[in-house]
Amino acid sequence: xxxxxxxxxxxxxxxxxxxxxxxxxxxxxxxxxxxxxxxxxxxxxxxxxxxxxxxxxxxxxxxxxxxxxxxxxxxxxxxxxxxxxxxxxxxxxxxxxxxxxxxxxxxxxxxxxxxxxxxxxxxxxxxxxxxxxxxxxxxxxxxxxxxxxxxxxxxxxxxxxxxxxxxxxxxxxxxxxxxxxxx
Amino acid sequence: xxxxxxxxxxxxxxxxxxxxxxxxxxxxxxxxxxxxxxxxxxxxxxxxxxxxxxxxxxxxxxxxxxxxxxxxxxxxxxxxxxxxxxxxxxxxxxxxxxxxxxxxxxxxxxxxxxxxxxxxxxxxxxxxxxxxxxxxxxxxxxxxxxxxxxxxxxxxxxxxxxxxxxxxxxxxxxxxxxxxxxxxxxxxxxxxxxxxxxxxxxxxxxxxxxxxxxxxxxxxxxxxxxxxxxxxxxxxxxxxxxxxxxxxxxxxxxxxxxxxxxxxxxxxxxxxxxxxxxxxxxxxxxxxxxxxxxxxxxxxxxxxxxxxxxxxxxxxxxxxxxxxxxxxxxxxxxxxxxxxxxxxxxxxxxxxxxxxxxxxxxxxxxxxxxxxxxxxxxxxxxxxxxxxxxxxxxxxxxxxxxxxxxxxxxxxxxxxxxxxxxxxxxxxxxxxxxxxxxxxxxxxxxxxxxxxxxxxxxxxxxxxxxxxxxxxxxxxxxxxxxxxxxxxxxxxxxxxxxxxxxxxxxxxxxxxxxxxxxxxxxxxxxxxxxxxxxxxxxxxxxxxxxxxxxxxxxxxxxxxxxxxxxxxxxxxxxxxxxxxxxxxxxxxxxxxxxxxxxxxxxxxxxxxxxxxxxxxxxxxxxxxxxxxxxxxxxxxxxxxxxxxxxxxxxxxxxxxxxxxxxxxxxxxxxxxxxxxxxxxxxx
Numbered sequence: 001x002x003x004x005x006x007x008x009x010x011x012x013x014x015x016x017x018x019x020x021x022x023x024x025x026x027x028x029x030x031x032x033x034x035x036x037x038x039x040x041x042x043x044x045x046x047x048x049x050x051x052x053x054x055x056x057x058x059x060x061x062x063x064x065x066x067x068x069x070x071x072x073x074x075x076x077x078x079x080x081x082x083x084x085x086x087x088x089x090x091x092x093x094x095x096x097x098x099x100x101x102x103x104x105x106x107x108x109x110x111x112x113x114x115x116x117x118x119x120x121x122x123x124x125x126x127x128x129x130x131x132x133x134x135x136x137x138x139x140x141x142x143x144x145x146x147x148x149x150x151x152x153x154x155x156x157x158x159x160x161x162x163x164x165x166x167x168x169x170x171x172x173x174x175x176x177x178x179x180x181x182x183x
Numbered sequence: 184x185x186x187x188x189x190x191x192x193x194x195x196x197x198x199x200x201x202x203x204x205x206x207x208x209x210x211x212x213x214x215x216x217x218x219x220x221x222x223x224x225x226x227x228x229x230x231x232x233x234x235x236x237x238x239x240x241x242x243x244x245x246x247x248x249x250x251x252x253x254x255x256x257x258x259x260x261x262x263x264x265x266x267x268x269x270x271x272x273x274x275x276x277x278x279x280x281x282x283x284x285x286x287x288x289x290x291x292x293x294x295x296x297x298x299x300x301x302x303x304x305x306x307x308x309x310x311x312x313x314x315x316x317x318x319x320x321x322x323x324x325x326x327x328x329x330x331x332x333x334x335x336x337x338x339x340x341x342x343x344x345x346x347x348x349x350x351x352x353x354x355x356x357x358x359x360x361x362x363x364x365x366x367x368x369x370x371x372x373x374x375x376x377x378x379x380x381x382x383x384x385x386x387x388x389x390x391x392x393x394x395x396x397x398x399x400x401x402x403x404x405x406x407x408x409x410x411x412x413x414x415x416x417x418x419x420x421x422x423x424x425x426x427x428x429x430x431x432x433x434x435x436x437x438x439x440x441x442x443x444x445x446x447x448x449x450x451x452x453x454x455x456x457x458x459x460x461x462x463x464x465x466x467x468x469x470x471x472x473x474x475x476x477x478x479x480x481x482x483x484x485x486x487x488x489x490x491x492x493x494x495x496x497x498x499x500x501x502x503x504x505x506x507x508x509x510x511x512x513x514x515x516x517x518x519x520x521x522x523x524x525x526x527x528x529x530x531x532x533x534x535x536x537x538x539x540x541x542x543x544x545x546x547x548x549x550x551x552x553x554x555x556x557x558x559x560x561x562x563x564x565x566x567x568x569x570x571x572x573x574x575x576x577x578x579x580x581x582x583x584x585x586x587x588x589x590x591x592x593x594x595x596x597x598x599x600x601x602x603x604x605x606x607x608x609x610x611x612x613x614x615x616x617x618x619x620x621x622x623x624x625x626x627x628x629x630x631x632x633x634x635x636x637x638x639x640x641x642x643x644x645x646x647x648x649x650x651x652x653x654x655x656x657x658x659x660x661x662x663x664x665x666x667x668x669x670x671x672x673x674x675x676x677x678x679x680x681x682x683x684x685x686x687x688x689x690x691x692x693x694x695x696x697x698x699x700x701x702x703x704x705x706x707x708x709x710x711x712x713x714x715x716x717x718x719x720x721x722x723x724x725x726x727x728x729x730x731x732x733x734x735x736x737x738x739x740x741x742x743x744x745x746x747x748x749x750x751x752x753x754x755x756x757x758x759x760x761x762x763x764x765x766x767x768x769x770x771x772x773x774x775x776x777x778x779x780x781x782x783x784x785x786x787x788x789x790x791x792x793x794x795x796x797x798x799x800x801x802x803x804x805x806x807x808x809x810x811x812x813x814x815x816x817x818x819x820x821x822x823x824x825x826x827x828x829x830x831x832x833x834x835x836x837x838x839x840x841x842x843x844x845x846x847x848x849x850x851x852x853x854x855x856x857x858x859x860x861x862x863x864x865x866x
Contacts, residue, residue, distance in 0.1 A: 073226075
């Protein structure tokens with residue numbers, strides 16, 4: 001049947017094209033996960049309870065369309081520690097995270113979550129429009145099919161986190177205490 | 184025996200589908216081994232390098248168009264990339280590739296069939312068609328053109344969002360089976376000029392010139408013009424062949440309509456936006472020669488043609504208010520002009536419909552009490568002109584000169600409530616005060632569950648309506664045989680739909696959807712013969728339908744993509760107990776995009792299956808498999824793109840059931856194998 005032969009073509013082609021290098025477009029969440037991995041490297045946590053831990057807990061709150069790339073990050077080395085991916089069932093658990101990725105599904109409950117982690121050194125990351133101005137520290141967005149990000153420096157400072165100047169320079173937009181919009 | 188043959192075909196198709204699903208799943212498992220290394224190589228890149236990578240988005244995140252993506256229903260998004268890969272020539276080609284949708288062509292108008300409902304002669308009035316949120320169904324016939332009469336060149340499309348199910352709770356009339364929102368490309372996406380030329384079968388040529396740019400302080404803009412000319416096919420109609428013992432009295436020229444299928448159109452589009460404000464305008468003029476001797480007109484006469492003009496200007500503004508709310512406002516003016524020339528014994532009879540309308544919409548959305556996301560809006564539309572006329576040209580005799588003006592308004596409210604993080608309730612309602620048929624209220628309720636990562640289950644109930652068009656209400660033709668009389672008492676058609684959707688994402692790029700629905704249409708408008716022998720439109724029909732749709736999509740690591748879908752649908756007229764005409768029980772589609780030579784070339788293959796369709800005579804048209812193949816090539820600098828496509832690759836000859844105005848023709852022959860060669864240059 002034509003269908004079967006065509007599908008055989010997909011199968012073989014899938015293998016052929018899978019191993020190539022230098023492809024032009026990548027899956028959205030593969031790239032976002034790589035960004036998150038990089039963001040962590042540019043942030044300094046305050047000395048104390050956080051830095052004495054052996055793992056960097058990267059928690060994900062809310063469902064994501066594609067979790068494979070994040071799953072891949074589990075057990076990877078970062079900042080001399082191991083990265084642990086945790087899918088939170090309960091908002092309250094967010095207090096124990098080093099990094100908290102908030103999905104767009106969380107949007108209506110964002111203020112609640114931010115309240116739970118207030119004062120704690122939790123790096124919040126998102127990829128939903130408006131998250132930056134609403135208090136998420138690093139928020140990714142798409143511009144012309146490429147990923148950019150905005151940083152809410154005020155939120156990070158209040159939580160005791162220090163974001164490297166290099167990252168601030170690369171950010172599309174930075175929210176600082178006296179500036180409402182833009183740099 | 185037909186029953187056994189039918190069963191075997193069903194079983195074979197089911198096996199093919201299961202085999203397909205297994206293949207894709209196996210490929211998914213096999214390919215899942217590679218993504219691990221894919222992300223590893225990404226992790227080695229610096230932030231600057233990551234910022235250079237182009238991504239393929241899984242979710243569609245838009246601003247004003249949020250309405251559609253928030254709509255709790257099964258949404259399919261087709262991107263500009265898909266349009267180029269699979270060589271879609273018109274919006275009709277795009278819709279034909281969508282799960283559960285079929286497109287029929289009567290040699291003038293392309294009509295879409297959704298969920299088993301595809302009445303020949305329906306003007307696509309049961310689907311709401313929009314361009315950037317601007318309603319395209321006209322205010323005289325409710326027509327939504329999807330062929331070369333569609334206002335936009337497909338190259339200007341950024342994406343098409345098809346939202347299934349009843350959406351009158353947000354959009355009002357026509358959002359019966361689906362809402363199709365065509366979103367245009369942005370100036371910044373073009374980044375300069377673009378010129379494109381194509382040649383295709385039947386002496387067809389098409390040319391386009393576009394320019395788009397983003398400026399530092401002056402926002403972004405895009406402007407484009409397209410011209411299209413086709414000589415059309417030479418067609419044979421046995422009903423008009425004198426050699427046929429049962430030929431129609433108008434038979435001649437051995438049943439051949441030569442040079443009577445031509446089509447010409449010119450269109451223009453421009454859009455400018457800056458800081459939340461967008462101004463957009465478009466216009467099209469299209470002429471089609473009619474080879475089918477419709478409405479009893481002379482066969483093979485060059486004077487049989489339709490002309491359509493459509494234009495609009497739309498201005499909208501959207502902005503945030505504080506941290507928790509957004510406001511969006513829109514005003515527009517729209518004009519449409521349609522005329523149909525039918526030649527009777529050398530005398531040209533012209534049917535015309537002219538419409539002009541002016542309207543606006545205001546929408547507020549905001550978050551409250553952390554759990555609620557509320558959208559509230561109001562629309563107003565003033566129809567300055569909804570005129571119809573029917574005249575003989577020489578000598579001039581006026582049979583109909585009907586002029587109407589009307590207004591309609593509507594208010595809607597929708598609340599999305601997070602009951603618990605994995606359970607969302609979305610409830611909406613809209614009240615429409617229609618132009619001529621009173622008021623109607625339409626609710627929609629959806630329960631959306633996300634029980635686990637990557638799983639979504641939706642339970643949906645909604646009602647939708649379609650206001651009778653000015654044509655159905657007021658058109659009359661007392662001098663025809665039989666006479667056509669008007670019916671100002673027509674009520675809106677109503678549909679109630681119950682639907683369950685299950686979506687599941689698997690490891691790396693596999694997505695499956697199962698969609699089951701039941702609907703019931705009441706007061707469906709159809710033309711009937713009354714007691715005095717006149718033809719009149721009435722709310723006379725009732726339809727009931729059930730369907731199940733399955734879809735599997737897979738994105739491969741190297742850019743290859745494939746999807747396979749199947750729809751089982753059964754729609755019957757509950758008054759007569761008959762299956763509807765042009766309602767295939769099975770629809771299957773498959774498409775694969777395979778990049779090769781380092782992404783410079785791409786092959787797009789499509790396979791579409793449609794099962795038997797009933798015609799108005801009760802006779803069935805056989806099932807068909809249509810194959811389309813497109814090869815796309817780009818140069819290294821990505822400034823030149825060449826596309827070569829073959830449609831209906833195996834040259835299958837087939838027909839579509841004809842609308843009633845084509846009698847004695849009951850089946851309309853469709854194109855055999857056609858080719859298209861296209862070059863686009865960006866400068």
